Amino acid sequence: MSKALLEIDNLCVDFQVPSGTVSAVRGVSFTIHEGETLALVGESGSGKSVTSTATMRLLPELAKVTGAIRFDGEDLLKVTPKRMRRIRGNDISMIFQEPMTSLNPLHRIGRQIAEVLGKHRGLKGSAARSKVIELLNQVGIPEPERRIDSYPHELSGGQRQRVMIAIALACEPKLLIADEPTTALDVTVQAQILELLKDLQQRYGMAILFITHDLTLVKHFADRVCVMRYGEVVETGETQALFTSPQHDYTKMLIDAEPQGTKAMGDANAPVLLEARDVHVRFALKKRLFGKSEYFEAVRGIDLTVRRGQTIGIVGESGSGKSTFGRALLRLLDSSGDITFEQVDITQLDKNGMRPLRSKMQVVFQDPFGSLSPRLTVGEIISEGLKVHHPEFTRRDRDARVAEALAEVSLDPAMRNRYPHEFSGGQRQRIAIARALVLKPEFLLLDEPTSALDRSVQVTVIELLRNLQRKYDLTYLFISHDLSVVRALADTVLVMKEGQVVERGIAAEIFAAPKEPYTRALMKAAFLTSPVSAA
Amino acid sequence: MTTDTTPYSSDERSTGLPAGGPNPPAAPDVKPGDSLGREAWRRLKQNKAAMASLVILIVMAIICVAGPWFMPWDLDEVDWEAFMAEPSLSSGHLLGTDANGRDLLTRTLYGGRVSLSVALVATVVSLVIGVLYGAISGYVGGRVDNAMMRFVDIMYSLPFMFLVILLMVVFGRNIFLIYAAIGAVEWLDMARIVRGQTLGLKRREFIEAAHALGVKGSTIVTRHLIPNALGPVIVYVTLTVPKVILLESFLSFLGLGVQEPLTSWGVLISEGKDMMETAPWMLLVPSLFLAVTLFCLNFLGDGLRDALDPKTR
Numbered sequence: 085m086s087k088a089l090l091e092i093d094n095l096c097v098d099f100q101v102p103s104g105t106v107s108a109v110r111g112v113s114f115t116i117h118e119g120e121t122l123a124l125v126g127e128s129g130s131g132k133s134v135t136s137t138a139t140m141r142l143l144p145e146l147a148k149v150t151g152a153i154r155f156d157g158e159d160l161l162k163v164t165p166k167r168m169r170r171i172r173g174n175d176i177s178m179i180f181q182e183p184m185t186s187l188n189p190l191h192r193i194g195r196q197i198a199e200v201l202g203k204h205r206g207l208k209g210s211a212a213r214s215k216v217i218e219l220l221n222q223v224g225i226p227e228p229e230r231r232i233d234s235y236p237h238e239l240s241g242g243q244r245q246r247v248m249i250a251i252a253l254a255c256e257p258k259l260l261i262a263d264e265p266t267t268a269l270d271v272t273v274q275a276q277i278l279e280l281l282k283d284l285q286q287r288y289g290m291a292i293l294f295i296t297h298d299l300t301l302v303k304h305f306a307d308r309v310c311v312m313r314y315g316e317v318v319e320t321g322e323t324q325a326l327f328t329s330p331q332h333d334y335t336k337m338l339i340d341a342e343p344q345g346t347k348a349m350g351d352a353n354a355p356v357l358l359e360a361r362d363v364h365v366r367f368a369l370k371k372r373l374f375g376k377s378e379y380f381e382a383v384r385g386i387d388l389t390v391r392r393g394q395t396i397g398i399v400g401e402s403g404s405g406k407s408t409f410g411r412a413l414l415r416l417l418d419s420s421g422d423i424t425f426e427q428v429d430i431t432q433l434d435k436n437g438m439r440p441l442r443s444k445m446q447v448v449f450q451d452p453f454g455s456l457s458p459r460l461t462v463g464e465i466i467s468e469g470l471k472v473h474h475p476e477f478t479r480r481d482r483d484a485r486v487a488e489a490l491a492e493v494s495l496d497p498a499m500r501n502r503y504p505h506e507f508s509g510g511q512r513q514r515i516a517i518a519r520a521l522v523l524k525p526e527f528l529l530l531d532e533p534t535s536a537l538d539r540s541v542q543v544t545v546i547e548l549l550r551n552l553q554r555k556y557d558l559t560y561l562f563i564s565h566d567l568s569v570v571r572a573l574a575d576t577v578l579v580m581k582e583g584q585v586v587e588r589g590i591a592a593e594i595f596a597a598p599k600e601p602y603t604r605a606l607m608k609a610a611f612l613t614s615p616v617s618a619a
Numbered sequence: 620m621t622t623d624t625t626p627y628s629s630d631e632r633s634t635g636l637p638a639g640g641p642n643p644p645a646a647p648d649v650k651p652g653d654s655l656g657r658e659a660w661r662r663l664k665q666n667k668a669a670m671a672s673l674v675i676l677i678v679m680a681i682i683c684v685a686g687p688w689f690m691p692w693d694l695d696e697v698d699w700e701a702f703m704a705e706p707s708l709s710s711g712h713l714l715g716t717d718a719n720g721r722d723l724l725t726r727t728l729y730g731g732r733v734s735l736s737v738a739l740v741a742t743v744v745s746l747v748i749g750v751l752y753g754a755i756s757g758y759v760g761g762r763v764d765n766a767m768m769r770f771v772d773i774m775y776s777l778p779f780m781f782l783v784i785l786l787m788v789v790f791g792r793n794i795f796l797i798y799a800a801i802g803a804v805e806w807l808d809m810a811r812i813v814r815g816q817t818l819g820l821k822r823r824e825f826i827e828a829a830h831a832l833g834v835k836g837s838t839i840v841t842r843h844l845i846p847n848a849l850g851p852v853i854v855y856v857t858l859t860v861p862k863v864i865l866l867e868s869f870l871s872f873l874g875l876g877v878q879e880p881l882t883s884w885g886v887l888i889s890e891g892k893d894m895m896e897t898a899p900w901m902l903l904v905p906s907l908f909l910a911v912t913l914f915c916l917n918f919l920g921d922g923l924r925d926a927l928d929p930k931t932r
Contacts, residue, residue: 416830435836442833455824459846459929468842469832503929519828 089291090116090139090259095151097134097143097315108134110315111151116259121285121292123306123323125299125338127538128509131315132295136261139293140178141168156258174204177252181264183244187236193247194232200254219250222287224280241402242273246280253284260285261293266301270401271565275609278305297538299338300568300610303327311335341539343546343572346592350394350575357527357559358390358413358445363421365405365412382408383419384583390527395553395560397574397591399567399606405583406563410529413561414445425527443473446520450532452512456504462515463500466490469523489522490515493548510541514548521552530562534569546572567610571595579603662926669922672915679912683731692722694729695880706900715900717890726882727905733883734864734909737797741863742856744802749809750852754840756810757817768814771807779804783875797876801863812855816848850924857920861913884909 097109109131116122126132137143139153141160153160155176160168172178180186187196197216201207207215213232220228223246236244245265252260262281266274278301285292294306302309302323309326311319311334319332330336365383382405390396400406412419415430415438423431425441433441446469449455456465466489467482477485487497493514504512513533520528530549534542546569552558564570570577570591577594579587579602587600598604663669691711692698697720698712706715706723714724756767783800790796820826821844829839868885870876877883884905891902 411827414831416827439833442831445831447828447831449824449828451824455828457825457829457843457847459849459927460842468829468834472833472835505930516828519832523832 088115089118091154093152098148116291119289120307123294123302123309126312130312174255176259177257178261179248179265204255223250259291263295271609347575354391357392359424360388361422365419395574397570397577398563400580404580406580443523445527446525447529448533466519489518493518527559659926666922668918672918675915686728690725692725714904730882730884737867738860740798741801745805749806753810753813757814853924
């Protein structure tokens with residue numbers, strides 16, 4: 085730990101909005117030394133991304149930035165825009181969260197990397213090309229000579245993030261700002277990317293400002309940690325010290341926010357609620373009027389027996405077909421194979437035949453921002469199902485049920501006249517749960533209900549789901565890529581990969597001793613290798 | 620499906636509430652939520668430019684409808700003493716006369732009746748048909764969508780003038796034909812816009828949630844798809860109105876639209892442009908009416924779009 089590279093001193097960022105001034109960052113100070121990794125940790129809205137964007141001077145015009153950002157002795161808030169452009173990409177570079185959108189889809193990746201080299205190093209033509217190939221090699225892209233001419237859409241999410249890293253590293257920056265670089269990626273890919281960043285950091289001796297909401301990653305990756313909340317730094321310290329003896333209550337809360345506990349095994353003799361045999365789902369890729377159409381088979385023959393009161397967790401990475409399978413079970417997608425619900429074969433039912441059953445099988449989706457219609461009030465959203473299934477209810481009856489359902493998910497019933505955008509992610513997810521609950525279902529499909537939420541909110545939603553299950557003897561099918569959440573909620577686990585079940589069994593057993601190599605890889609990547617100590 | 624068959628009755632459920640909870644079941648004292656319309660009206664009222672535009676448009680409509688009854692001159696009445704007279708108080712022609720000695724204000728008001736009614740009817744027709752057609756096509760998808768959109772393509776490929784002339788030949792010259800012809804063409808764009816919006820919205824999770832609740836297809840279209848597609852629709856409507864007014868004047872200019880002595884703003888403007896140097900008021904008066912109307916429509920459209928979006932407060 086030699087001399088200070090970046091010193092942020094009493095940084096304040098205010099946004100002027102029509103309704104007044106919003107202070108996103110209030111007096112943040114921290115220092116990054118050469119070659120070290122500082123993690124900036126906080127939940128959404130804590131101002132961590134604004135801080136990093138301010139460092140790059142990439143904030144919109146209406147932001148008022150005060151304080152000092154000294155990089156290598158130079159105050160970045162005072163330098164000219166021209167000088168700033170020379171620093172960006174050359175001395176400080178940045179990788180973003182969303183590898184799907186941070187590359188220009190119209191240009192070959194080689195050209196996008198070469199652009200930085202041309203700008204800051206003056207490399208052109210074949211010199212630039214060989215440098216790009218070398219970079220692609222370093223970030224672990226196979227066959228760089230061929231891949232250099234690929235378009236972003238030809239690469240997987242992890243490979244795109246590698247390309248972003250190659251762009252960021254092209255000029256060997258002294259500081260790399262990584263803004264949630266792995267949040268959009270699968271756990272196994274996430275582990276590889278972090279490994280790569282660590283490796284490159286040692287090779288180039290650069291400092292990394294690592295922004296994340298995920299404390300598990302921080303523990304394995306950062307030298308020092310800076311915890312932010314409401315635009316202020318709550319606590320700073322060495323990673324080891326911070327995790328073993330956190331000083332501030334908020335830090336303690338964040339560290340404890342790992343979902344706790346497990347679910348006791350359901351009654352093995354409980355009546356079967358839902359049964360699926362040999363379920364296949366396929367999507368048409370190309371439909372032809374004549375000749376053979378092309379299909380992609382997303383789910384390839386899955387059997388499942390759900391008993392009343394059980395929670396079945398389905399685990400898998402993106403593209404494993406877990407959500408598709410869940411939707412097929414509720415007949416939201418067409419599938420082949422048999423599905424019976426309460427001994428009724430629902431694959432034979434048409435839309436009208438399904439309708440009475442719909443109130444018994446409900447669903448909560450992943451994205452609390454997409455699953456509520458922005459043009460309806462919360463009350464209208466929750467009462468929609470009542471209108472369908474209880475047409476005999478008067479407006480007053482419905483209103484009373486809505487109020488009841490909102491109270492059930494610990495929201496103030498007076499909130500039912502407001503619109504979804506006025507609520508936070510966690511509150512929205514509670515509204516979505518209320519919408520499902522108001523119909524008094526028996527079976528609830530939970531499709532990544534906690535994935536879009538902050539850790540501390542996640543824990544409260546999990547707690548809520550647990551209480552509701554206990555109270556109403558609900559049966560859950562819980563789909564998630566997050567192993568720690570599944571461990572906390574499910575009694576039985578299915579691990580899915582490429583449309584098939586890789587491993588299934590009792591949750592405690594699988595987490596203690598996974599049999600299949602794929603399951604083991606998943607757990608290792610999620611840093612869950614020692615389940616007992618973490619729980 | 621009645622409540623009795625569910626595993627817990629509603630009584631059990633209300634007693635099962637957490638004791639410390641915010642005291643709900645007897646809570647319907649809270650006023651039922653304002654409907655989107657009332658809420659939107661409240662927000663629109665706060666937008667001064669939009670409200671001013673709305674007032675001007677209403678005044679414009681009233682004077683165009685009622686104004687001619689109070690005018691001392693008639694639509695085709697010739698003042699033999701004032702051909703191409705300048706606007707003046709003494710002659711009684713407040714905004715002057717045209718080349719045939721007819722009072723320009725009277726004619727502009729009559730023209731306003733035609734232009735505004737064509738704009739209103741054609742826009743409403745295009746709005747209703749286009750939005751429903753587009754939403755249904757996008758929502759149902761597959762073969763139906765294909766067939767419906769190919770029909771739109773065929774309609775597009777028919778030359779507009781050919782359609783109008785055909786209608787004229789069959790039904791004779793008539794103002795309602797203009798409504799019909801313009802309406803029949805304008806809804807095509809709207810249908811495409813709404814279909815595009817619907818295709819995007821259809822994949823959103825709240826639509827899927829509605830399916831999971833067992834909501835009927837028709838309800839999904841009217842309650843979830845159309846309201847969420849309104850933003851671009853309203854913007855497009857504010858573009859349609861001027862387009863329709865100009866299209867009508869174009870038809871009239873070719874002799875396919877309104878017939879003398881009846882007139883419209885478009886006709887008056889095209890007459891006025893010929894006299895621009897000798898009698899500039901003949902161009903300026905109808906142009907001013909048209910410009911003010913279009914200007915107000917744009918402000919009102921912007922205001923409506925913001926007001927109908929719950930996110931803007």
